[in-house]
Amino acid sequence: MKPPELKETRLTNGLTLVHLHTKNDPISACHLFLPGGTDREPIQKAGLTTLMWSLLTKGTQTRSARQIAEDIESIGAAIGAGATHDYSEISCHAVSEYFLPALDIMGDALFRPLFAASEVEKEKAALTAGIRSKKESIFTVANEILNQQLYGNHPYSRPSSGTENSVASLSAEDLKQWHSKTMAPQGALLAVASNHPFPQVRKEIEKIFGAACWKKTKLVPKKSAPTPPIKSTRIVRQKEKFEQAYLLIGYGAPKISSADYVPLKILNALLGGGMSARLFQQLREQEGLAYDVGAFYASKKCGSAFVAYMGLQASKLEDAKKRMLHALKEVMVQPVPKQELTETKNYIKGTFLMDHQTNSQRAHYLGWWKILGLRSDMDKHYIKLVDQVTVKDLHRVAKKILAGKSVTVEIIPDKK
DSSP: OOOOEEEEEEOTTSOEEEEEEOTTOSEEEEEEEESOOGGGSOGGGTTHHHHHHHTTTSOBSSOOHHHHHHHHHHTTOEEEEEEOSSOEEEEEEEEGGGHHHHHHHHHHHHHOBOOOHHHHHHHHHHHHHHHHHHTTOHHHHHHHHHHHHHHTTSGGGSOTTOOHHHHHTOOHHHHHHHHHHHOOOTTOEEEEEESSOHHHHHHHHHHHHSTTTSOOOOOOOOOOOOOOOOOSOEEEEEEESOSSEEEEEEEEEOOTTSTTHHHHHHHHHHHHSSTTSHHIIIIIIITOOOSEEEEEEOOOSSOEEEEEEEEEOGGGHHHHHHHHHHHHHHHHHSOOOHHHHHHHHHHHHHHHHHTTSSHHHHHHHHHHHHHTTSOTTHHHHHHHHHHHOOHHHHHHHHHHHHTSOEEEEEEEEOOO
């Protein structure tokens, strides 16, 4: 079967359009990425970007929040928006018959948000409730401490949602000004996966998102820079009002565009990617030391961290930490067996393909790869890159990353 045709072009206002022609899928989808995320907002107004994007579908100059909801639901569509440290995103998907009207609603939300005071207060309350609820998650508490230790003054050290105090200070005027400063087509990317042919999609995109409607504007300067190196190995121990303990061990790791990215993704899956991964098998199944254990390596534009984590009883913390460090040392000292590498690759390829089953997922990845600094057709190459990783490659990145300086965060129950 011939693979879907991928085309890419740039409009005169600087917006890049990527189109995947999926002829047999009845659902059409698009994801619009802007290069500015929460990394550009002032520290004293943390949460501004997240709040602004959550309000885009809560009323425009031509539609109330209820009208937007009714218009979307009447054509069986869905529209969502949000922001990360590295980028902001708005997306829509619908049955192909109604995809073009859905794009028009998305354009209205993007360019003409009202930021009505009543809606602003509702969304501020929702965002604040979310910030408070994070304090009830021991993993989130531990991870935010780890990020502060790993990234220092870098924007990655701060949660995208902001703080209760910073969100409380935000006003409708702040949102309007921030929208005017950050909503620019330069560097933006709109990815579409649809059974509509490219000429038809381009014509509609030009009408809604082209130079006549979306003019270039001066961008807020980027604040992002490479993440700082970890200067010293250290342990941060903090008491919190939880019944259990939590352990995180983080190592500095490269950005997504690094040549080491794919080997490290494989190492992450081998150590902590599921119930068959080493950390789960050794620390939970064999030793009974943890109730929650694994590893993660986030895909970030400016640098990242390779993190092993464990939730456990406080009485087992020291023993568990030794066992976890031993498991990490094993992959540095002894190359992994070829069969284990093959099985890990199969796990990665399987999850990757399962995560591309819908046009919304396909459109997301088309834009996501490119907005983070790679190619929009990275999906065509990723599995090949996974297959090319050798035992030697894995051993090299394990020694390179896990032999480096680390930050350990220990959350222990506060008995008071």
